[in-house]
Amino acid sequence: MNDDHETTPAHRSGFVSFVGRPNAGKSTLTNALVGSKVVITSNKPQTTRTVVRGIVHRDDAQLILVDTPLHRPRTLLGERLNxxxxxxxxxxxVVAVCFPANExxxxxxxxxxxxxxxxxxxTKIAVATKTDLxxxxxxxxxLLAITELGRATNTEWAQVxxxxxxxxxxxxxxADLLVEQLPEGPPLYPDGDLTDAPEEILVAELIREAALEGVRDELPHSIAVTVEEMGLREGRDESKPxxxxxxxxxxxxxSQKGIMIGHKGARLREVGKAARQQIEALLGTPVYLDLHIKIAKDWQRDPRQLRKLGF
Incomplete structure:
Protein backbone atom coordinates (compact mmCIF):
# COMPACT_ATOMS: atom_id res chain seq x y z
CA MET A 1 0.00 0.00 0.00
CA ASN A 2 1.31 3.45 -0.92
CA ASP A 3 1.45 5.98 1.94
CA ASP A 4 2.78 8.87 -0.16
CA HIS A 5 -0.34 10.97 0.35
CA GLU A 6 0.32 10.99 4.09
CA THR A 7 3.81 12.49 3.71
CA THR A 8 2.54 15.58 1.87
CA PRO A 9 2.46 18.40 4.42
CA ALA A 10 -0.94 20.01 4.89
CA HIS A 11 -1.47 23.52 3.52
CA ARG A 12 -1.30 26.24 6.18
CA SER A 13 -2.70 29.75 6.13
CA GLY A 14 -2.95 32.55 8.64
CA PHE A 15 -2.17 36.07 9.76
CA VAL A 16 1.13 37.46 11.02
CA SER A 17 1.45 40.94 12.53
CA PHE A 18 4.79 42.75 12.49
CA VAL A 19 5.27 45.18 15.33
CA GLY A 20 8.13 47.30 16.62
CA ARG A 21 8.96 50.85 17.44
CA PRO A 22 9.11 53.36 14.56
CA ASN A 23 11.82 52.57 12.00
CA ALA A 24 12.37 49.02 13.33
CA GLY A 25 12.25 47.70 9.75
CA LYS A 26 8.69 46.31 9.73
CA SER A 27 7.58 47.70 6.37
CA THR A 28 10.83 46.76 4.60
CA LEU A 29 10.52 43.25 6.04
CA THR A 30 6.93 42.95 4.75
CA ASN A 31 8.07 44.02 1.29
CA ALA A 32 11.04 41.60 1.36
CA LEU A 33 8.80 38.65 2.26
CA VAL A 34 6.11 39.49 -0.31
CA GLY A 35 8.70 40.32 -2.96
CA SER A 36 6.79 43.39 -4.09
CA LYS A 37 6.34 46.88 -2.77
CA VAL A 38 3.04 46.86 -0.86
CA VAL A 39 3.83 48.93 2.24
CA ILE A 40 5.34 52.39 2.14
CA THR A 41 8.84 52.57 3.58
CA SER A 42 10.09 55.97 4.64
CA ASN A 43 13.07 56.97 6.72
CA LYS A 44 10.65 59.18 8.69
CA PRO A 45 9.34 57.37 11.77
CA GLN A 46 5.60 56.77 12.20
CA THR A 47 4.55 56.98 8.57
CA THR A 48 2.42 53.83 8.43
CA ARG A 49 -1.26 54.58 8.96
CA THR A 50 -3.25 51.90 7.15
CA VAL A 51 -3.14 48.26 8.18
CA VAL A 52 -2.00 47.01 4.77
CA ARG A 53 -1.75 43.26 4.41
CA GLY A 54 1.00 41.79 2.28
CA ILE A 55 0.26 38.26 1.07
CA VAL A 56 2.97 35.60 0.61
CA HIS A 57 1.83 32.76 -1.67
CA ARG A 58 3.66 29.44 -1.38
CA ASP A 59 2.78 25.91 -2.50
CA ASP A 60 2.50 24.81 1.12
CA ALA A 61 1.11 27.98 2.71
CA GLN A 62 -0.34 31.44 2.50
CA LEU A 63 1.09 34.03 4.89
CA ILE A 64 -0.95 37.20 5.33
CA LEU A 65 1.19 39.98 6.78
CA VAL A 66 -0.39 42.78 8.75
CA ASP A 67 1.65 45.91 9.35
CA THR A 68 0.40 47.41 12.61
CA PRO A 69 1.31 51.01 13.37
CA LEU A 70 1.91 51.44 17.12
CA HIS A 71 2.26 55.10 18.08
CA ARG A 72 2.85 56.90 21.33
CA PRO A 73 -0.62 58.44 21.39
CA ARG A 74 -0.26 62.23 21.29
CA THR A 75 -3.47 62.83 19.36
CA LEU A 76 -6.89 61.32 18.83
CA LEU A 77 -5.49 59.68 15.69
CA GLY A 78 -2.73 58.03 17.77
CA GLU A 79 -5.27 56.66 20.25
CA ARG A 80 -7.46 55.23 17.50
CA LEU A 81 -4.49 53.55 15.85
CA ASN A 82 -3.37 51.95 19.13
CA VAL A 94 1.59 35.17 15.16
CA VAL A 95 3.00 38.52 16.31
CA ALA A 96 6.60 39.08 15.19
CA VAL A 97 8.38 41.83 17.14
CA CYS A 98 11.13 43.64 15.20
CA PHE A 99 14.24 44.83 17.04
CA PRO A 100 16.83 46.63 14.84
CA ALA A 101 20.23 44.97 15.39
CA ASN A 102 22.13 48.25 14.97
CA GLU A 103 20.38 49.84 17.97
CA THR A 123 2.33 33.06 19.35
CA LYS A 124 5.23 35.53 19.63
CA ILE A 125 8.43 35.58 17.56
CA ALA A 126 11.37 37.99 17.96
CA VAL A 127 13.09 39.24 14.78
CA ALA A 128 16.46 41.01 14.94
CA THR A 129 16.23 43.22 11.82
CA LYS A 130 18.89 45.21 9.91
CA THR A 131 21.71 42.71 10.61
CA ASP A 132 23.54 44.15 7.58
CA LEU A 133 24.15 47.28 9.71
CA LEU A 143 20.03 38.35 20.55
CA LEU A 144 20.95 37.92 24.23
CA ALA A 145 19.26 41.24 25.06
CA ILE A 146 16.08 40.15 23.22
CA THR A 147 16.04 36.85 25.15
CA GLU A 148 16.53 38.75 28.41
CA LEU A 149 13.68 41.17 27.55
CA GLY A 150 11.44 38.13 27.00
CA ARG A 151 12.35 36.80 30.45
CA ALA A 152 11.88 40.18 32.15
CA THR A 153 8.41 40.69 30.64
CA ASN A 154 7.31 37.06 30.99
CA THR A 155 7.07 36.76 27.21
CA GLU A 156 7.84 33.39 25.69
CA TRP A 157 9.49 33.73 22.26
CA ALA A 158 8.61 30.77 20.01
CA GLN A 159 11.69 31.76 17.94
CA VAL A 160 14.40 34.44 17.93
CA ALA A 175 9.08 32.69 6.21
CA ASP A 176 9.48 28.96 7.05
CA LEU A 177 9.41 29.66 10.79
CA LEU A 178 6.29 31.81 10.46
CA VAL A 179 4.54 29.17 8.34
CA GLU A 180 5.28 26.51 10.98
CA GLN A 181 3.22 28.51 13.49
CA LEU A 182 0.14 28.83 11.26
CA PRO A 183 -2.93 26.61 11.50
CA GLU A 184 -3.74 24.18 8.70
CA GLY A 185 -6.21 25.57 6.20
CA PRO A 186 -6.88 26.51 2.57
CA PRO A 187 -5.61 29.77 1.00
CA LEU A 188 -7.67 32.75 2.18
CA TYR A 189 -6.91 34.97 -0.84
CA PRO A 190 -6.80 34.26 -4.59
CA ASP A 191 -3.38 33.37 -6.01
CA GLY A 192 -1.68 36.47 -7.38
CA ASP A 193 -3.12 38.92 -4.86
CA LEU A 194 -0.28 40.71 -3.06
CA THR A 195 -2.43 42.81 -0.76
CA ASP A 196 -6.11 43.18 0.07
CA ALA A 197 -5.88 46.96 0.27
CA PRO A 198 -7.98 48.57 -2.48
CA GLU A 199 -5.83 50.10 -5.20
CA GLU A 200 -6.92 53.60 -4.13
CA ILE A 201 -5.36 53.05 -0.67
CA LEU A 202 -2.10 51.79 -2.15
CA VAL A 203 -1.99 54.74 -4.56
CA ALA A 204 -2.65 57.20 -1.70
CA GLU A 205 0.16 55.58 0.32
CA LEU A 206 2.63 55.83 -2.58
CA ILE A 207 1.78 59.53 -3.06
CA ARG A 208 2.26 60.05 0.68
CA GLU A 209 5.62 58.28 0.57
CA ALA A 210 6.78 60.51 -2.29
CA ALA A 211 5.58 63.60 -0.40
CA LEU A 212 7.53 62.57 2.71
CA GLU A 213 10.85 62.17 0.90
CA GLY A 214 13.16 65.00 1.81
CA VAL A 215 10.72 67.24 3.69
CA ARG A 216 11.54 68.61 7.08
CA ASP A 217 10.98 66.54 10.19
CA GLU A 218 7.89 68.44 11.31
CA LEU A 219 5.79 67.34 8.34
CA PRO A 220 5.28 63.50 8.44
CA HIS A 221 2.32 63.43 10.81
CA SER A 222 0.69 66.37 9.08
CA ILE A 223 0.30 64.77 5.65
CA ALA A 224 -2.77 62.82 4.58
CA VAL A 225 -3.68 61.81 1.03
CA THR A 226 -7.07 60.98 -0.43
CA VAL A 227 -7.69 59.70 -3.95
CA GLU A 228 -10.75 61.63 -5.15
CA GLU A 229 -11.16 59.87 -8.47
CA MET A 230 -9.39 57.07 -10.30
CA GLY A 231 -10.29 55.39 -13.58
CA LEU A 232 -9.14 54.52 -17.08
CA ARG A 233 -9.49 57.39 -19.54
CA GLU A 234 -12.36 56.77 -21.92
CA GLY A 235 -12.05 56.64 -25.68
CA ARG A 236 -8.47 55.38 -25.77
CA ASP A 237 -7.16 52.41 -27.72
CA GLU A 238 -7.09 49.30 -25.46
CA SER A 239 -3.41 48.81 -26.26
CA LYS A 240 -2.63 52.32 -24.95
CA PRO A 241 -4.51 52.68 -21.66
CA SER A 255 3.36 77.28 5.99
CA GLN A 256 3.33 73.51 5.32
CA LYS A 257 1.50 74.09 2.05
CA GLY A 258 4.36 76.39 1.01
CA ILE A 259 6.94 73.72 1.87
CA MET A 260 5.06 71.07 -0.14
CA ILE A 261 4.64 73.28 -3.22
CA GLY A 262 8.27 74.49 -3.17
CA HIS A 263 9.83 77.29 -5.21
CA LYS A 264 7.61 77.94 -8.25
CA GLY A 265 5.93 74.54 -7.72
CA ALA A 266 9.18 72.59 -8.15
CA ARG A 267 8.71 70.40 -5.08
CA LEU A 268 5.12 69.43 -5.96
CA ARG A 269 6.21 68.51 -9.51
CA GLU A 270 8.97 66.32 -8.06
CA VAL A 271 6.51 64.59 -5.70
CA GLY A 272 4.07 64.03 -8.56
CA LYS A 273 6.75 62.54 -10.81
CA ALA A 274 8.12 60.19 -8.11
CA ALA A 275 4.62 59.06 -7.10
CA ARG A 276 3.58 58.50 -10.72
CA GLN A 277 6.60 56.26 -11.39
CA GLN A 278 5.86 54.15 -8.29
CA ILE A 279 2.14 53.86 -9.14
CA GLU A 280 2.93 52.85 -12.73
CA ALA A 281 5.36 50.20 -11.45
CA LEU A 282 2.74 48.85 -9.02
CA LEU A 283 -0.27 48.84 -11.37
CA GLY A 284 1.53 48.25 -14.67
CA THR A 285 -0.39 51.04 -16.44
CA PRO A 286 0.67 54.54 -17.62
CA VAL A 287 -0.70 57.14 -15.22
CA TYR A 288 -1.83 60.76 -15.42
CA LEU A 289 -1.65 62.14 -11.87
CA ASP A 290 -3.39 65.37 -10.91
CA LEU A 291 -2.24 66.36 -7.42
CA HIS A 292 -3.62 69.25 -5.36
CA ILE A 293 -2.55 70.47 -1.93
CA LYS A 294 -5.28 71.40 0.54
CA ILE A 295 -5.31 72.65 4.11
CA ALA A 296 -7.31 70.81 6.79
CA LYS A 297 -6.52 72.73 9.98
CA ASP A 298 -5.37 70.45 12.86
CA TRP A 299 -6.99 67.42 11.21
CA GLN A 300 -5.23 64.95 13.54
CA ARG A 301 -7.20 66.27 16.53
CA ASP A 302 -10.58 66.71 14.88
CA PRO A 303 -12.88 63.61 14.85
CA ARG A 304 -14.91 64.94 11.90
CA GLN A 305 -11.82 65.54 9.74
CA LEU A 306 -10.34 62.16 10.76
CA ARG A 307 -13.48 60.44 9.49
CA LYS A 308 -13.38 62.42 6.25
CA LEU A 309 -9.76 61.41 5.67
CA GLY A 310 -10.55 57.74 6.32
CA PHE A 311 -9.31 57.20 9.89
Whole structure:
Protein backbone atom coordinates (compact mmCIF):
# COMPACT_ATOMS: atom_id res chain seq x y z
CA MET A 1 0.00 0.00 0.00
CA ASN A 2 1.31 3.45 -0.92
CA ASP A 3 1.45 5.98 1.94
CA ASP A 4 2.78 8.87 -0.16
CA HIS A 5 -0.34 10.97 0.35
CA GLU A 6 0.32 10.99 4.09
CA THR A 7 3.81 12.49 3.71
CA THR A 8 2.54 15.58 1.87
CA PRO A 9 2.46 18.40 4.42
CA ALA A 10 -0.94 20.01 4.89
CA HIS A 11 -1.47 23.52 3.52
CA ARG A 12 -1.30 26.24 6.18
CA SER A 13 -2.70 29.75 6.13
CA GLY A 14 -2.95 32.55 8.64
CA PHE A 15 -2.17 36.07 9.76
CA VAL A 16 1.13 37.46 11.02
CA SER A 17 1.45 40.94 12.53
CA PHE A 18 4.79 42.75 12.49
CA VAL A 19 5.27 45.18 15.33
CA GLY A 20 8.13 47.30 16.62
CA ARG A 21 8.96 50.85 17.44
CA PRO A 22 9.11 53.36 14.56
CA ASN A 23 11.82 52.57 12.00
CA ALA A 24 12.37 49.02 13.33
CA GLY A 25 12.25 47.70 9.75
CA LYS A 26 8.69 46.31 9.73
CA SER A 27 7.58 47.70 6.37
CA THR A 28 10.83 46.76 4.60
CA LEU A 29 10.52 43.25 6.04
CA THR A 30 6.93 42.95 4.75
CA ASN A 31 8.07 44.02 1.29
CA ALA A 32 11.04 41.60 1.36
CA LEU A 33 8.80 38.65 2.26
CA VAL A 34 6.11 39.49 -0.31
CA GLY A 35 8.70 40.32 -2.96
CA SER A 36 6.79 43.39 -4.09
CA LYS A 37 6.34 46.88 -2.77
CA VAL A 38 3.04 46.86 -0.86
CA VAL A 39 3.83 48.93 2.24
CA ILE A 40 5.34 52.39 2.14
CA THR A 41 8.84 52.57 3.58
CA SER A 42 10.09 55.97 4.64
CA ASN A 43 13.07 56.97 6.72
CA LYS A 44 10.65 59.18 8.69
CA PRO A 45 9.34 57.37 11.77
CA GLN A 46 5.60 56.77 12.20
CA THR A 47 4.55 56.98 8.57
CA THR A 48 2.42 53.83 8.43
CA ARG A 49 -1.26 54.58 8.96
CA THR A 50 -3.25 51.90 7.15
CA VAL A 51 -3.14 48.26 8.18
CA VAL A 52 -2.00 47.01 4.77
CA ARG A 53 -1.75 43.26 4.41
CA GLY A 54 1.00 41.79 2.28
CA ILE A 55 0.26 38.26 1.07
CA VAL A 56 2.97 35.60 0.61
CA HIS A 57 1.83 32.76 -1.67
CA ARG A 58 3.66 29.44 -1.38
CA ASP A 59 2.78 25.91 -2.50
CA ASP A 60 2.50 24.81 1.12
CA ALA A 61 1.11 27.98 2.71
CA GLN A 62 -0.34 31.44 2.50
CA LEU A 63 1.09 34.03 4.89
CA ILE A 64 -0.95 37.20 5.33
CA LEU A 65 1.19 39.98 6.78
CA VAL A 66 -0.39 42.78 8.75
CA ASP A 67 1.65 45.91 9.35
CA THR A 68 0.40 47.41 12.61
CA PRO A 69 1.31 51.01 13.37
CA LEU A 70 1.91 51.44 17.12
CA HIS A 71 2.26 55.10 18.08
CA ARG A 72 2.85 56.90 21.33
CA PRO A 73 -0.62 58.44 21.39
CA ARG A 74 -0.26 62.23 21.29
CA THR A 75 -3.47 62.83 19.36
CA LEU A 76 -6.89 61.32 18.83
CA LEU A 77 -5.49 59.68 15.69
CA GLY A 78 -2.73 58.03 17.77
CA GLU A 79 -5.27 56.66 20.25
CA ARG A 80 -7.46 55.23 17.50
CA LEU A 81 -4.49 53.55 15.85
CA ASN A 82 -3.37 51.95 19.13
CA UNK A 83 -6.86 50.55 19.85
CA UNK A 84 -6.73 49.01 16.39
CA UNK A 85 -3.35 47.43 17.16
CA UNK A 86 -4.49 45.67 20.35
CA UNK A 87 -7.51 44.25 18.51
CA UNK A 88 -5.28 43.07 15.65
CA UNK A 89 -2.83 41.29 17.98
CA UNK A 90 -5.63 39.30 19.59
CA UNK A 91 -6.92 38.17 16.17
CA UNK A 92 -3.72 37.15 14.37
CA UNK A 93 -1.91 33.79 14.60
CA VAL A 94 1.59 35.17 15.16
CA VAL A 95 3.00 38.52 16.31
CA ALA A 96 6.60 39.08 15.19
CA VAL A 97 8.38 41.83 17.14
CA CYS A 98 11.13 43.64 15.20
CA PHE A 99 14.24 44.83 17.04
CA PRO A 100 16.83 46.63 14.84
CA ALA A 101 20.23 44.97 15.39
CA ASN A 102 22.13 48.25 14.97
CA GLU A 103 20.38 49.84 17.97
CA UNK A 104 20.26 48.90 21.63
CA UNK A 105 16.99 47.65 23.15
CA UNK A 106 15.27 50.75 24.54
CA UNK A 107 12.19 51.92 26.45
CA UNK A 108 10.08 51.81 23.25
CA UNK A 109 10.85 48.10 22.80
CA UNK A 110 10.07 47.36 26.45
CA UNK A 111 6.76 49.27 26.17
CA UNK A 112 5.70 47.21 23.13
CA UNK A 113 6.67 43.83 24.62
CA UNK A 114 4.88 44.71 27.88
CA UNK A 115 1.73 45.56 25.90
CA UNK A 116 2.09 42.36 23.89
CA UNK A 117 2.42 40.30 27.09
CA UNK A 118 -1.25 41.18 27.80
CA UNK A 119 -2.27 39.21 24.68
CA UNK A 120 -2.02 35.67 25.99
CA UNK A 121 -2.96 33.21 23.26
CA UNK A 122 -1.04 34.63 20.29
CA THR A 123 2.33 33.06 19.35
CA LYS A 124 5.23 35.53 19.63
CA ILE A 125 8.43 35.58 17.56
CA ALA A 126 11.37 37.99 17.96
CA VAL A 127 13.09 39.24 14.78
CA ALA A 128 16.46 41.01 14.94
CA THR A 129 16.23 43.22 11.82
CA LYS A 130 18.89 45.21 9.91
CA THR A 131 21.71 42.71 10.61
CA ASP A 132 23.54 44.15 7.58
CA LEU A 133 24.15 47.28 9.71
CA UNK A 134 25.65 45.41 12.69
CA UNK A 135 28.83 43.40 13.43
CA UNK A 136 28.59 39.69 14.39
CA UNK A 137 29.45 40.68 17.99
CA UNK A 138 26.68 43.30 18.07
CA UNK A 139 24.19 40.75 16.69
CA UNK A 140 25.16 38.17 19.33
CA UNK A 141 24.74 40.77 22.12
CA UNK A 142 21.45 41.91 20.60
CA LEU A 143 20.03 38.35 20.55
CA LEU A 144 20.95 37.92 24.23
CA ALA A 145 19.26 41.24 25.06
CA ILE A 146 16.08 40.15 23.22
CA THR A 147 16.04 36.85 25.15
CA GLU A 148 16.53 38.75 28.41
CA LEU A 149 13.68 41.17 27.55
CA GLY A 150 11.44 38.13 27.00
CA ARG A 151 12.35 36.80 30.45
CA ALA A 152 11.88 40.18 32.15
CA THR A 153 8.41 40.69 30.64
CA ASN A 154 7.31 37.06 30.99
CA THR A 155 7.07 36.76 27.21
CA GLU A 156 7.84 33.39 25.69
CA TRP A 157 9.49 33.73 22.26
CA ALA A 158 8.61 30.77 20.01
CA GLN A 159 11.69 31.76 17.94
CA VAL A 160 14.40 34.44 17.93
CA UNK A 161 15.85 35.03 14.46
CA UNK A 162 18.28 37.60 12.97
CA UNK A 163 17.50 38.79 9.40
CA UNK A 164 18.39 41.46 6.86
CA UNK A 165 15.65 42.64 4.50
CA UNK A 166 18.22 44.56 2.45
CA UNK A 167 20.61 41.64 1.76
CA UNK A 168 17.82 39.02 1.98
CA UNK A 169 19.78 37.13 4.64
CA UNK A 170 17.55 34.54 6.43
CA UNK A 171 14.33 35.99 4.95
CA UNK A 172 13.36 32.55 3.55
CA UNK A 173 14.11 30.93 6.91
CA UNK A 174 11.90 33.51 8.65
CA ALA A 175 9.08 32.69 6.21
CA ASP A 176 9.48 28.96 7.05
CA LEU A 177 9.41 29.66 10.79
CA LEU A 178 6.29 31.81 10.46
CA VAL A 179 4.54 29.17 8.34
CA GLU A 180 5.28 26.51 10.98
CA GLN A 181 3.22 28.51 13.49
CA LEU A 182 0.14 28.83 11.26
CA PRO A 183 -2.93 26.61 11.50
CA GLU A 184 -3.74 24.18 8.70
CA GLY A 185 -6.21 25.57 6.20
CA PRO A 186 -6.88 26.51 2.57
CA PRO A 187 -5.61 29.77 1.00
CA LEU A 188 -7.67 32.75 2.18
CA TYR A 189 -6.91 34.97 -0.84
CA PRO A 190 -6.80 34.26 -4.59
CA ASP A 191 -3.38 33.37 -6.01
CA GLY A 192 -1.68 36.47 -7.38
CA ASP A 193 -3.12 38.92 -4.86
CA LEU A 194 -0.28 40.71 -3.06
CA THR A 195 -2.43 42.81 -0.76
CA ASP A 196 -6.11 43.18 0.07
CA ALA A 197 -5.88 46.96 0.27
CA PRO A 198 -7.98 48.57 -2.48
CA GLU A 199 -5.83 50.10 -5.20
CA GLU A 200 -6.92 53.60 -4.13
CA ILE A 201 -5.36 53.05 -0.67
CA LEU A 202 -2.10 51.79 -2.15
CA VAL A 203 -1.99 54.74 -4.56
CA ALA A 204 -2.65 57.20 -1.70
CA GLU A 205 0.16 55.58 0.32
CA LEU A 206 2.63 55.83 -2.58
CA ILE A 207 1.78 59.53 -3.06
CA ARG A 208 2.26 60.05 0.68
CA GLU A 209 5.62 58.28 0.57
CA ALA A 210 6.78 60.51 -2.29
CA ALA A 211 5.58 63.60 -0.40
CA LEU A 212 7.53 62.57 2.71
CA GLU A 213 10.85 62.17 0.90
CA GLY A 214 13.16 65.00 1.81
CA VAL A 215 10.72 67.24 3.69
CA ARG A 216 11.54 68.61 7.08
CA ASP A 217 10.98 66.54 10.19
CA GLU A 218 7.89 68.44 11.31
CA LEU A 219 5.79 67.34 8.34
CA PRO A 220 5.28 63.50 8.44
CA HIS A 221 2.32 63.43 10.81
CA SER A 222 0.69 66.37 9.08
CA ILE A 223 0.30 64.77 5.65
CA ALA A 224 -2.77 62.82 4.58
CA VAL A 225 -3.68 61.81 1.03
CA THR A 226 -7.07 60.98 -0.43
CA VAL A 227 -7.69 59.70 -3.95
CA GLU A 228 -10.75 61.63 -5.15
CA GLU A 229 -11.16 59.87 -8.47
CA MET A 230 -9.39 57.07 -10.30
CA GLY A 231 -10.29 55.39 -13.58
CA LEU A 232 -9.14 54.52 -17.08
CA ARG A 233 -9.49 57.39 -19.54
CA GLU A 234 -12.36 56.77 -21.92
CA GLY A 235 -12.05 56.64 -25.68
CA ARG A 236 -8.47 55.38 -25.77
CA ASP A 237 -7.16 52.41 -27.72
CA GLU A 238 -7.09 49.30 -25.46
CA SER A 239 -3.41 48.81 -26.26
CA LYS A 240 -2.63 52.32 -24.95
CA PRO A 241 -4.51 52.68 -21.66
CA UNK A 242 -4.06 55.72 -19.42
CA UNK A 243 -5.14 55.76 -15.79
CA UNK A 244 -6.38 59.15 -14.57
CA UNK A 245 -5.82 59.79 -10.85
CA UNK A 246 -7.06 62.91 -9.08
CA UNK A 247 -5.68 63.15 -5.55
CA UNK A 248 -5.60 65.66 -2.69
CA UNK A 249 -2.68 66.02 -0.33
CA UNK A 250 -3.76 67.52 3.00
CA UNK A 251 -1.52 69.51 5.34
CA UNK A 252 -2.47 71.34 8.53
CA UNK A 253 -1.11 74.86 7.96
CA UNK A 254 -0.37 77.45 5.26
CA SER A 255 3.36 77.28 5.99
CA GLN A 256 3.33 73.51 5.32
CA LYS A 257 1.50 74.09 2.05
CA GLY A 258 4.36 76.39 1.01
CA ILE A 259 6.94 73.72 1.87
CA MET A 260 5.06 71.07 -0.14
CA ILE A 261 4.64 73.28 -3.22
CA GLY A 262 8.27 74.49 -3.17
CA HIS A 263 9.83 77.29 -5.21
CA LYS A 264 7.61 77.94 -8.25
CA GLY A 265 5.93 74.54 -7.72
CA ALA A 266 9.18 72.59 -8.15
CA ARG A 267 8.71 70.40 -5.08
CA LEU A 268 5.12 69.43 -5.96
CA ARG A 269 6.21 68.51 -9.51
CA GLU A 270 8.97 66.32 -8.06
CA VAL A 271 6.51 64.59 -5.70
CA GLY A 272 4.07 64.03 -8.56
CA LYS A 273 6.75 62.54 -10.81
CA ALA A 274 8.12 60.19 -8.11
CA ALA A 275 4.62 59.06 -7.10
CA ARG A 276 3.58 58.50 -10.72
CA GLN A 277 6.60 56.26 -11.39
CA GLN A 278 5.86 54.15 -8.29
CA ILE A 279 2.14 53.86 -9.14
CA GLU A 280 2.93 52.85 -12.73
CA ALA A 281 5.36 50.20 -11.45
CA LEU A 282 2.74 48.85 -9.02
CA LEU A 283 -0.27 48.84 -11.37
CA GLY A 284 1.53 48.25 -14.67
CA THR A 285 -0.39 51.04 -16.44
CA PRO A 286 0.67 54.54 -17.62
CA VAL A 287 -0.70 57.14 -15.22
CA TYR A 288 -1.83 60.76 -15.42
CA LEU A 289 -1.65 62.14 -11.87
CA ASP A 290 -3.39 65.37 -10.91
CA LEU A 291 -2.24 66.36 -7.42
CA HIS A 292 -3.62 69.25 -5.36
CA ILE A 293 -2.55 70.47 -1.93
CA LYS A 294 -5.28 71.40 0.54
CA ILE A 295 -5.31 72.65 4.11
CA ALA A 296 -7.31 70.81 6.79
CA LYS A 297 -6.52 72.73 9.98
CA ASP A 298 -5.37 70.45 12.86
CA TRP A 299 -6.99 67.42 11.21
CA GLN A 300 -5.23 64.95 13.54
CA ARG A 301 -7.20 66.27 16.53
CA ASP A 302 -10.58 66.71 14.88
CA PRO A 303 -12.88 63.61 14.85
CA ARG A 304 -14.91 64.94 11.90
CA GLN A 305 -11.82 65.54 9.74
CA LEU A 306 -10.34 62.16 10.76
CA ARG A 307 -13.48 60.44 9.49
CA LYS A 308 -13.38 62.42 6.25
CA LEU A 309 -9.76 61.41 5.67
CA GLY A 310 -10.55 57.74 6.32
CA PHE A 311 -9.31 57.20 9.89
Missing amino acids: DLVMTTWAEVD KIGPGDTFIVNELAKVKRT ATPEQIAEH IPVSSVSGDQIDLL LLDIYASLYVERD
